[in-house]
Amino acid sequence: MNEKITILGVETSCDDTGIAVLNLRPCEDNPKKINLTVLSNKLASQTDIHNEYGGVVPELASREHLRALLPLTEEAIRESKIDLPNLSHIAVTAGPGLKGSLLTGLNFSSGLAAALNIPIIPVNHLEGHVMAAFIDTQLGFEPTKAFPFLTLLISGGHTQIILAEQFGRYTLLGETLDDAVGEAFDKTSKLLGLGYPGGPEIERIAKAGNPHKFNFPKPLTDKKNLNFSFSGLKTAVSREIEKNRQVNNEWQSDIAASLQDTIANILCIKMKLAIELTNVKKVVVSGGVAANHQIRKSLSELCKSQNAVLIVPKPEICTDNGLMIAWVGGLKAHYNYPFDDVIKVSPRWNLTDLHC
Ligand code: KG4
Numbered sequence: 001m002n003e004k005i006t007i008l009g010v011e012t013s014c015d016d017t018g019i020a021v022l023n024l025r026p027c028e029d030n031p032k033k034i035n036l037t038v039l040s041n042k043l044a045s046q047t048d049i050h051n052e053y054g055g056v057v058p059e060l061a062s063r064e065h066l067r068a069l070l071p072l073t074e075e076a077i078r079e080s081k082i083d084l085p086n087l088s089h090i091a092v093t094a095g096p097g098l099k100g101s102l103l104t105g106l107n108f109s110s111g112l113a114a115a116l117n118i119p120i121i122p123v124n125h126l127e128g129h130v131m132a133a134f135i136d137t138q139l140g141f142e143p144t145k146a147f148p149f150l151t152l153l154i155s156g157g158h159t160q161i162i163l164a165e166q167f168g169r170y171t172l173l174g175e176t177l178d179d180a181v182g183e184a185f186d187k188t189s190k191l192l193g194l195g196y197p198g199g200p201e202i203e204r205i206a207k208a209g210n211p212h213k214f215n216f217p218k219p220l221t222d223k224k225n226l227n228f229s230f231s232g233l234k235t236a237v238s239r240e241i242e243k244n245r246q247v248n249n250e251w252q253s254d255i256a257a258s259l260q261d262t263i264a265n266i267l268c269i270k271m272k273l274a275i276e277l278t279n280v281k282k283v284v285v286s287g288g289v290a291a292n293h294q295i296r297k298s299l300s301e302l303c304k305s306q307n308a309v310l311i312v313p314k315p316e317i318c319t320d321n322g323l324m325i326a327w328v329g330g331l332k333a334h335y336n337y338p339f340d341d342v343i344k345v346s347p348r349w350n351l352t353d354l355h356c
């Protein structure tokens, strides 16, 4: 067990550059508990650049990461009030994600780790999202209290239900057979002529809409398994938009509210089943879509009705960030997890296969 860890987290799997500095140490009264202090957490968003194209352009994403990495790291170090040589480790996202973006972050981190002569730890981006819920600077982290739990991972690239048995051991219980839930938000936003990423735009205009105006399909919700399908819903929404195109705020808001309500319903139906099948009464929701207030509210009501505890990170921790990468890397360092000296990026790295 490592005594004191001061770790830099580097996240560049998609279109956000995230850099954070985190300190972890065993609790003096209870060595099984880890206390943590967030020294800095910086984000450089590329939203404005990709917005123009209605989605992430991989080449532009790599170029922007390259531009942002050094100044953002300097800013994070300055804000953390430590000197670079005080860093004990660097954690970097090694996958899954866009290959060029991952490589940019890894090359930068490898150079810095070599210059400082400190270990570099590969982190799975999805594990970052899953564990982000336990970044608690007040209470600290105690594995025996945290595990087991069910995770609903909802992002632009993933829709999965995972059973987290212990740190590093995750079982996939179900996932989308086609599109990720975030894609349904992003595609609808694009069709409505709104910006990228679509989720926050849809959420914004849905506030004024009627969630029961359109009866969109809920694929696979009649099946007793934990898989999802969003392509049929996405098609139904785009047909409605094409068929009935009105440049009218009320109509747009009704589409957005109905889509959001349908998605919240689908997620609740599957999570209810997951709780029933596993009898695990703790649910963690993570990934960018978990920032959605309607979805958070619906899942909170569901968990209450099932006597389950719901843990959802703050919205800014739900979306991509460097802190969750520093956190998982810090835990790996704390528990002396073995990792290869030479790290490669793994654009399709599964959470259930944590050996990079
Ligand atoms: O986790 P994330 O930041 O990146 C990936 O790993 O994919 O998730 C991005 C996704 C996008 O599809 C975005 O539209 C969605 O999360 N998103 C939201 C909200 N904020 C971000 N979806 C619904 N409501 C939101 N407030």
Ligand code: ZN
Residues within 6 Å of the ligand: 125, 129, 155, 287, 288, 319, 320
């Ligand atoms: Zn993500």
